[in-house]
Amino acid sequence: MVTEHSDIEALTPYARSLGIALERWEDGTPVFSIGFSDIIEGRPAHMHGGATGGLLETAGYAVLRAELDRIGRVASLKPINITVQYLAAGRELTSYARGRITKLGRRSANITVEAWQDDPARPIATAVMNVMMVTENQ
Template sequence: MADISDIDALTPYARSLGIALESWEDGIPILSVPFDELVEGRPDHYHGGATGGLLETAGYAVLRAELARQQRAAMLKPINITVQYLAAGKSRTSYAAGRITKLGRRSANLTVEAWQDDRSRPIATAVMNVLMAEPTN
């Protein structure tokens, strides 16, 4: 399977949080972020912004992977992102994966889930709408 560079490098923000490609699952990138002081909010818990950043990064990663698979080039621009915080992220590694719910010519709709120990018990979810603009080369 391709590595993260094939679907575009992680943003400086994502790298600063420690977000990395954990694995691939049926062509979908699974991202992870270890717990440390960079992502800590209240003691021993993830900051909501770090969780949101993981969700957003996973959403863009799945979209970039699919566009690469289709050999489509696009500049991705956020339309909106809505995050639902379901449970506190505790002091251990968090994971996230996205799913494309609609991929059009100019926009995409995505859902993303973040979890820790049990994927069936997400700590947060997000819905994203992304504009896919023509690349300016």
């Protein structure tokens, strides 16, 4: 069981309750997973697009939190927007997601996230997120 400090901060009550878990760390980047279950099912035997989006968002915030933690920056994160591209139907399999910070600015960050199931080379969905970072003295 991975017990990095940032996984406690990264998992929101929503993510925990949906069944999203921190799977592993890859080069300082958290990889999240979610097993298929009734509560993430949309049309029969397929993942709901909203649950896929929730997984992508969770991985996006977590990679940013991990980086801010690493460089010692304290900020609360506020969503600006997310654009999700659904590339393939999510089947009755475990899904994974990991984010990458494309640009870390002073006030906002741009993050790309990918979600996949059995083959990381064939993502089922990708997302681009812009996140506002608010510090205490702002």
